[in-house]
Amino acid sequence: GAVVSQHPSWVICKSGTSVKIECRSLDFQATTMFWYRQFPKQSLMLMATSNEGSKATYEQGVEKDKFLINHASLTLSTLTVTSAHPEDSSFYICSARRRGHVGEQFFGPGTRLTVL
């Protein structure tokens, strides 16, 4: 149990376009979802925390208008990279915290975004 999926697993887009990444908890209700960014051979950098039905909380230095997060239900959160540029190319990972379970996060497989 506690599986998190992400779609797409990879995406290539042109500079200036917007890209949407979905994060789903498949077999549990996720009260909170987190979005991370990971550069090659580096650690995960938390971008934002997303609670169902409320606005996302962004970490310092993360542009809200650039990275739009929507947490429409207890099983789905989306990250939209608006007007993507080459510097947005990265590995984006989501995780979910299960209702009633503190601490542990369940991670998705990640989405590789390449902006040309």
Place this chain on the structure above:
Amino acid sequence: AQRVTQPEKLLSVFKGAPVELKCNYSYSGSPELFWYVQYSRQRLQLLLRHISRESIKGFTADLNKGETSFHLKKPFAQEEDSAMYYCALGAGGTSYGKLTFGQGTILTVHP
């Protein structure tokens, strides 16, 4: 502010040798600490958490509040232990549920 430090970016050992991956943290509250592992081409997954005090795949980690450390240990490393290991600190208060990750340590176990 919370911080997690993993001083070793790379760690190599031979099969059967003991291994210790270091993790130090900085946090003013009561910490909740985790070790996550990422095998090649796989997602990040929880290895163990200090609260449960269990041994997973032969790994153990003890929280030492005096030294603010949560080192991961295994007495006899196996080749399948080769992976990236992240130490993570769970925050409380207004940051409840967030994890702060260390930089990660790539463990390579040679045959």
